[in-house]
Amino acid sequence: MDxxxxxxxxxxHRAIARLISLVENESPFASQIMANLYAxxxxxxxxxxxxxxxxxxxxxxxxLIDNLKRMEKKIGVIAVDPTSPFSGGAILGDRLRMQxxxxxxxxFIRSMGTRGSLGGLSRAAYEAAMILDACGKDVIFIETxxxxxxxxxxxxxxxxxxxxxxxxxxxxxxxxxxxxxEIADIFVINKADRDGADRLEAEVNIMLDLYGSKAWRxxxxxxxxxxxxxxxxxxxxLADHKKYLSESEEGKKRFISRIKMEVEEILRRExxxxxxEKWKENCDDNLIRSLASRSIDPxxxxxxxxxxxxxxxL
Amino acid sequence: MDxxxxxxxxxxHRAIARLISLVENESPFASQIMANLYAxxxxxxxxxxxxxxxxxxxxxxxxLIDNLKRMEKKIGVIAVDPTSPFSGGAILGDRLRMQxxxxxxxxFIRSMGTRGSLGGLSRAAYEAAMILDACGKDVIFIETxxxxxxxxxxxxxxxxxxxxxxxxxxxxxxxxxxxxxEIADIFVINKADRDGADRLEAEVNIMLDLYGSKAWRxxxxxxxxxxxxxxxxxxxxLADHKKYLSESEEGKKRFISRIKMEVEEILRRExxxxxxEKWKENCDDNLIRSLASRSIDPxxxxxxxxxxxxxxxL
Numbered sequence: 001m002d003x004x005x006x007x008x009x010x011x012x013h014r015a016i017a018r019l020i021s022l023v024e025n026e027s028p029f030a031s032q033i034m035a036n037l038y039a040x041x042x043x044x045x046x047x048x049x050x051x052x053x054x055x056x057x058x059x060x061x062x063x064l065i066d067n068l069k070r071m072e073k074k075i076g077v078i079a080v081d082p083t084s085p086f087s088g089g090a091i092l093g094d095r096l097r098m099q100x101x102x103x104x105x106x107x108f109i110r111s112m113g114t115r116g117s118l119g120g121l122s123r124a125a126y127e128a129a130m131i132l133d134a135c136g137k138d139v140i141f142i143e144t145x146x147x148x149x150x151x152x153x154x155x156x157x158x159x160x161x162x163x164x165x166x167x168x169x170x171x172x173x174x175x176x177x178x179x180x181x182e183i184a185d186i187f188v189i190n191k192a193d194r195d196g197a198d199r200l201e202a203e204v205n206i207m208l209d210l211y212g213s214k215a216w217r218x219x220x221x222x223x224x225x226x227x228x229x230x231x232x233x234x235x236x237x238l239a240d241h242k243k244y245l246s247e248s249e250e251g252k253k254r255f256i257s258r259i260k261m262e263v264e265e266i267l268r269r270e271x272x273x274x275x276x277e278k279w280k281e282n283c284d285d286n287l288i289r290s291l292a293s294r295s296i297d298p299x300x301x302x303x304x305x306x307x308x309x310x311x312x313x314l
Numbered sequence: 315m316d317x318x319x320x321x322x323x324x325x326x327h328r329a330i331a332r333l334i335s336l337v338e339n340e341s342p343f344a345s346q347i348m349a350n351l352y353a354x355x356x357x358x359x360x361x362x363x364x365x366x367x368x369x370x371x372x373x374x375x376x377x378l379i380d381n382l383k384r385m386e387k388k389i390g391v392i393a394v395d396p397t398s399p400f401s402g403g404a405i406l407g408d409r410l411r412m413q414x415x416x417x418x419x420x421x422f423i424r425s426m427g428t429r430g431s432l433g434g435l436s437r438a439a440y441e442a443a444m445i446l447d448a449c450g451k452d453v454i455f456i457e458t459x460x461x462x463x464x465x466x467x468x469x470x471x472x473x474x475x476x477x478x479x480x481x482x483x484x485x486x487x488x489x490x491x492x493x494x495x496e497i498a499d500i501f502v503i504n505k506a507d508r509d510g511a512d513r514l515e516a517e518v519n520i521m522l523d524l525y526g527s528k529a530w531r532x533x534x535x536x537x538x539x540x541x542x543x544x545x546x547x548x549x550x551x552l553a554d555h556k557k558y559l560s561e562s563e564e565g566k567k568r569f570i571s572r573i574k575m576e577v578e579e580i581l582r583r584e585x586x587x588x589x590x591e592k593w594k595e596n597c598d599d600n601l602i603r604s605l606a607s608r609s610i611d612p613x614x615x616x617x618x619x620x621x622x623x624x625x626x627x628l
Contacts, residue, residue, distance in 0.1 A: 031613045038611035259605045259612070260597065266616035267589050274624065275581045283574065291573045297352035298573070299345050302580035309624070310588065 001029055005036055011074070011136045013108050020110060020128045031266075034127060040134035044076075045242050048155030049143045051164030056190045057143055060164065060225040060234075065107060067235050068139055076108040076132035076140040080125050080154055108132060123265060126157045152183060159254075160241045162186045162234075165204070167196035181207060185218055186237050192222035192230065216244055278305050315343055319350055325388070325450045327422050334424060334442045345580075348441060354448035358390075359556050362469030363457045365478030370504045371457055374478065374539040374548075379421060381545050382453055390422040390446035390454040394439050394468050422446060437579060440471045466497060473568075474555045476500045476548075479518070481510035495521060499532050500551050506536035506544065530558050592619050 007015035019037075023030045049057055065075055112124055125142055132140045142158050144151040155161050163184035187204050189197055201220050208217060219237050223230030245251030282305050290296040321329035333351075337344045363371055379389055426438055439456055446454045456472050458465040469475050477498035501518050503511055515534050522531060533551050537544030559565030596619055604610040 035611045035613035038613070039608045042608060255606070256602055259602060262612040263597075263605075263615050263619075264589075264593060266612055267593060267619060268586065270616065270620055271585045271589055272582065275578065275585060279574075279578055279581060283577075288570055288573060291577075292569070294353045294356060297349045298576040298580055299349035299352070301577050302584065305577075305581060306584055309585070 001033070005033060008131070008135045009037075009040060016108060016131060016135050017110070019131050023127045023131065024112070024124045034130065037131060037134035041130050042133070044129075044133035044137050044140050045160065045238070046129050046133070046140045046142065046158045047238060048158030048161040049141055049164065050151045050155045050161070051188075051190075052166070052169060055164040055166045055169075056225045057164055060188065060190060060223060060231075061141060061143060063225050063228050063231045064141075064234065066228075067231050069106065071235075073138040074106050074136055076129075076137040077110065077143065078125050078128050078132075078140065079109065079111045079143045080121065081111070081113050081144070108137065122154045122157060123269070125154055126265075129157065156183050157258075159245055160185045160238060162188055162238075164188045164190050165200055166191045167194045167200045182211070185216065185241050186234070187218055187220040188230075188234060189220060189222045190225050193224050197222060215248060215250055216241070274309065278309055282308075315347070319347060322445070322449050323351075323354060330422060330445060330449050331424070333445050337441045337445065338426070338438045348444065351445060351448035355444050356447070358443075358447035358451050358454050359474065359552070360443050360447070360454045360456065360472045361552060362472030362475040363455055363478065364465045364469045364475070365502075365504075366480070366483060369478040369480050369483075370539045371478055374502065374504060374537060374545075375455060375457060377539050377542050377545045378455075378548065380542075381549050383420065387452040388420050388450055390443075390451040391424065391457065392439050392442050392446075392454065393423065393425045393457045394435065395425070395427050395458070422451065436468045436471060437583075439468055440579075443471065470497050471572075473559055474499045474552060476502055476552075478502045478504050479514055480505045481508040481514045499530065499555050500548070501532055501534040502544075502548060503534060503536045504539050507538050511536060529562060529564055530555070588623060589619070592623055596622075 004015050004018060008019050019033055023033060049061060051057055061077065068075055110128060112121065129140050129142060142155060144154050161183050165187060189200055204220055221230055221234045221237050223234060245254065287301065291298060291301065318329050318332060322333050333347055337347060363375060365371055375391065382389055424442060426435065443454050443456060456469060458468050475497050479501060481503065503514055518534055535544055535548045535551050537548060559568065601615065605612060
């Protein structure tokens with residue numbers, strides 16, 4: 001295990017991939033691995049990229065990676081699909097385009113799908129990002145498909161959140177994006193050569209005028225990813241936001257709240273394990289029958305179990 | 315408090331609304347209220363209704379309610395919006411249409427928005443449904459906006475899940491719906507007078523052929539909610555599914571797993587409270603500084619706190 005961690009810290013992609021798998025599969029070594037790596041984290045720029053299917057996230061990422069590589073940055077990509085395995089096929093095609101980078105030693109690409117809970121997925125994505133951070137990646141992208149609450153939960157673990165919009169995607173999409181609008185640090189209007197790009201920009205500006213009260217006003221960057229247009233401007237906006245985080249009060253706040261979140265997340269997970277264990281001990285057919293017939297209620301049952309766990313009476 | 319519960323059990327809508335608020339706001343009486351009501355639950359048919367914005371959920375619900383009222387059913391509606399307060403306005407208009415029923419004594423309507431976590435929202439929706447069940451509602455609708463993982467988590471607390479589809483909504487929508495396809499018990503093709511209704515029906519059938527292996531094959535009901543067409547057929551499908559649940563092995567399984575979920579949910583919530591308290595006690599500027607400088611890691615910190623809580627060493 002120590003050897004594996006050592007190799008990963010040297011940047012070996014095979015070792016990194018194994019560490020991520022161990023942590024993702026909740027290996028008994030997971031906590032130890034993460035604890036060992038922690039001292040090496042805190043250097044990378046974690047960037048969340050989200051937007052509706054068809055917004056051009058993969059193409060944009062492709063071009064961004066090209067640019068960043070020219071700046072000698074080491075890059076990791078975590079591509080997350082919070083929809084069910086059911087739709088796995090639909091997204092895979094998109095992902096394949098990025099594979100041109102996959103074999104190069106300085107870009108590490110990892111896909112993640114739903115396994116069980118949504119909370120589990122964002123945790124796994126976060127831990128993968130931490131591993132990549134510790135192992136020397138300078139920039140880590142977390143890309144998600146879609147625009148629901150799931151995506152909000154996942155990309156908000158990033159330092160900088162980019163929201164991709166496309167002109168003419170219709171009102172429904174605009175409504176659904178609402179949740180994510182609030183956490184976007186940079187707006188990207190992709191396919192900006194299409195009709196309606198200016199109107200979309202004006203709409204976003206109106207929203208920002210109405211609701212944006214933060215010291216950082218999210219810039220709106222227009223791109224045509226397929227032709228590589230606007231990528232330099234986007235790289236600059238990303239660097240600006242990173243600088244802002246390192247210098248501002250808000251950046252400090254976010255930093256502290258992330259540290260707290262890390263501890264809370266571990267606590268939550270460990271407690272879930274205890275609950276599951278205790279509940280398994282207590283839950284038999286008799287109890288289920290009593291609950292089903294309503295002769296006992298779940299609050300009383302839970303109270304008894306809690307009494308056992310916190311025997312000292314907290 | 316006893317008086318309030320008594321009034322609610324008699325069906326008084328103002329008392330029911332107050333109980334839901336107390337539980338939603340995590341009043342100190344919440345557990346006691348729910349424990350008291352539990353003996354009266356287990357009779358209602360809880361129906362989840364979901365689909366993309368614009369699919370016509372509210373109109374369909376309107377017509378369904380008319381039908382069910384003619385059968386002398388007592389009805390409750392919980393309208394859940396998992397997107398942020400940001401988009402509250404967009405949905406409110408839709409909701410207003412249903413208000414024609416709001417003043418009638420036999421239809422109770424309640425809206426719920428995000429408050430904090432998504433888990434919190436589905437729990438609140440579930441508890442509201444339990445309260446309505448205890449207070450004599452025969453049919454309880456849980457309506458959600460959108461088609462993301464959030465909606466999946468919310469509607470899966472229902473006995474029967476209806477997924478609304480509309481012809482010609484495009485491929486993106488189809489992909490995003492994937493997660494919810496698996497938990498749909500009834501497919502409704504609304505606006506079925508539009509071009510493409512037959513093709514959509516064929517597509518759903520293909521998906522069901524491919525992935526559906528359950529004893530219950532979800533029926534596909536075509537409706538034109540605005541003209542009231544297909545509502546009788548939908549009512550019949552709902553009744554059929556209810557009958558199926560009461561007689562089948564799968565229905566029994568679902569029933570038991572819901573009972574278990576109830577206890578687990580209470581355990582999780584109560585333990586989370588204890589942990590939060592302990593974490594607040596332990597989390598000071600010094601600790602944050604040590605974590606920020608990476609001189610200690612969050613796994614070690616969490617380990618110490620857990621040691622304090624579970625002093626017997628679980």
